[in-house]
Amino acid sequence: MLQTVVEAARRAGQVIRERYPGDRNVTVKGYRDIVTEVDTAAETVILDLVSTRFPDHAILSEEAGGSGIGSGYTWVVDPLDGTTNYAHRIPFFSVSIGVLEEGEPVVGVIHDPLRNQMFVAERGKGAMLDGQAIHVSRVAKLSNVLMSLDWGHSDEVRAQMLAFLIEVAPRCGTVRALGSAALAQAYVAAGWLDAYFNMAMKPWDTAAGILMVAEAGGRCTTSAGDPYSVEVPDCLVSNGFIHEVLLAIKRGLP
Secondary structure, X not given: OHHHHHHHHHHHHHHHHHHOOOOOOXXXXXXOEEEEHHHHHHHHHHHHHHHHHOOOOEEEEOOOEEOOOOOOEEEEEEEEEOHHHHHOXXXXXXXXXXXXXXXXXXXXXXXXXXXXXXXXXXXXXXXXXXOEEOOOOOOOOHHHOEEEEOOXXXXXXXXXXXXXXXXXXXXXXXXXXXXXXXXXXXXHHHOOOXXXXXXXXXXXXXXXXXXXXXXXOOEEEOXXXXXXXXXXXXXXXXXXXXXXXXXXXXXXXX
16 A cells, blocks of 8 residues: 555656646635646546555545545545645645545655655654654744644634634744645654644545654644544644643633
């Protein structure tokens, strides 16, 4: 499965990379939610490969949908995480593929096609970037923390994220909104970010990322501090050292 996940991500990444200089065909699919022809082209490459090699496995993909997360193996696919960045030619987006067994991540890959970086995680075997082991940071003071967040689409979620930002920004080192949830989680796993928070996650945003963070020694919970699962929208991932203080800030909000 790992070989296929990596191969699928590389094939999709090649499609994205080759089409990046060209014109965009952008379609609105929801409130503050867009899709491009590259999302669907990259998705087709992934789904064709997976369905050929693992015809009995379920697939849940952002654009094509699927049968949901059930028993057995489920492949959870985001062919282009960071579509808004891609549409505006901001060079920060990724391919994210996670494989769940009975709803729990066992394999995850996050591929940055422009930088040709491949983040890989297997349950119980650690996390790697281009073949080298990665680990979360050891930053333990909030004043030194570099964290990231994303806004979500709905007005309600954005208001909640803004309330959190107002409280955390004066206390932490600094905050970034990068626009790719999958890459942000990979960056936490690599120790480049210390934490990432998002209240509007979908399974394809986290199926690979939470495994990556956990295998790199980090922590993944809901904003209430409960164990995180891929079907829950609000997710906090961190290096673990500053997790409780971030949870306390969130709990203190009205």
